[in-house]
């Protein structure tokens with residue numbers, strides 16, 4: 269390690285604390301130290317001979333042969349979506365529960381696709397990864413298995429796409445970065461919210477300068493999971509909580525940051541000209557969690573780790589601010605915020621969606637002319653419709669009609685999968701690379717470090733290790 273911080277005592281203490289609490293051998297135990305009043309985590313040296321993977325391209329493939337691992341609530345919808353994507357072959361289906369894997373054969377049979385090979389059990393994915401007729405392993409397991417399956421697949425020469433959050437700890441983030449740089453295989457975070465209609469159109473408007481300089485953005489995952497807690501997979505009869513509630517019980521910090529952070533990171537060209545530099549997190553105490561544990565397990569709980577509402581503030585190298593929120597506990601309308609403040613305009617998706625643009629400041633860039641727009645209030649629905657037509661994202665133009673038919677969160681899931689297949693078939697860089705994955709997922713452990721150290725500032729590591737300015741601006745490859 270370049271900066272081999274020998275703060276062994278801190279690391280050992282954290283490892284022990286983590287190990288006691290960790291349900292699934294995952295722990296916040298990455299080395300760190302104080303530098304002045306800030307926490308700085310260790311940045312491992314790039315092994316000699318290893319290159320960065322920005323703009324990574326893999327050889328074109330005529331057909332993408334895909335294997336699915338994790339077929340609970342989310343996975344089967346992905347199988348279904350892939351049956352609508354040309355140039356794909358579904359080779360294998362895998363779940364811990366044999367029946368869940370076998371059930372997905374019906375999806376294939378319905379559309380006349382060949383039956384897939386079935387794998388099951390705790391380690392079924394290992395044999396699946398050894399097959400020589402699989403190009404892509406698509407992972408939608410519980411959070412513990414994301415990394416284990418991805419690592420196995422990459423080590424066996426497969427591209428991977430991982431549901432969110434794709435990595436739970438800094439150890440997992442850095443290991444995936446190194447594996448991709450070493451193997452030259454893709455590892456994509458399946459952040460579907462980057463493909464929602466409002467987000468794609470707004471990204472296009474921002475890239476064309478409609479909002480001036482984007483100075484501040486917000487994103488969130490605010491979604492009470494009361495209806496879902498007991499629907500998540502349980503590892504045997506003694507598991508009363510299911511994996512998702514258990515993760516919230518055991519881990520503090522924003523565990524699900526990527527729906528909020530992904531789309532706004534693209535607005536700010538993160539690791540494509542700017543980078544997240546410093547983070548500070550603040551959470552409420554846990555009020556509801558212990559009651560949920562009591563309700564579902566019958567056991568008293570005194571140490572529920574995850575606060576009801578966690579807020580993370582991040583400052584970038586270019587002096588922009590990102591605010592990310594997480595709340596899966598309290599009843600309130602579903603909300604991903606998605607707010608953009610620019611020097612010439614403003615966009616907001618939740619809870620009220622609309623655009624406000626200062627016409628005079630934007631000038632000729634605003635092809636839809638409305639002289640009375642000042643930026644003081646949202647434009648009318650009619651004005652907004654004209655704006656969205658004028659600035660419709662090229663991605664939506666190409667995929668939205670079919671996406672609406674196929675469905676999946678209003679079509680965004682289909683667009684994400686279709687783009688992944690398109691880029692693989694054409695040997696193009698994917699829309700989201702392993703550095704996006706690491707940057708968006710690292711908020712959990714970094715946030716924990718801030719929260720558990722008096723809400724201290726924490727340096728966000730540069731996962732590109734010095735190359736965050738090489739690429740100029742975020743683009744979708746064609």
Ligand SMILES: NC(=O)c1ccc[n+]([C@@H]2O[C@H](COP(=O)([O-])OP(=O)(O)OC[C@H]3O[C@@H](n4cnc5c(N)ncnc54)[C@H](O)[C@@H]3O)[C@@H](O)[C@H]2O)c1
Pocket residue numbers: 337338339340341342343362363364365368389390391392393408409410411413431432433458459460499500501502677
């Ligand atoms: N992007 C989105 O909008 C979105 C929406 C829902 C869920 N998700 C993500 O999708 C993932 C799955 O969520 P879910 O709601 O389907 O959860 P789930 O609990 O319903 O399904 C998880 C599945 O993983 C399987 N599994 C466990 N261990 C396994 C192993 N060793 N090998 C193979 N399979 C194994 C379980 O049997 C279960 O079927 C999670 O990461 C979640 O965060 C994303």
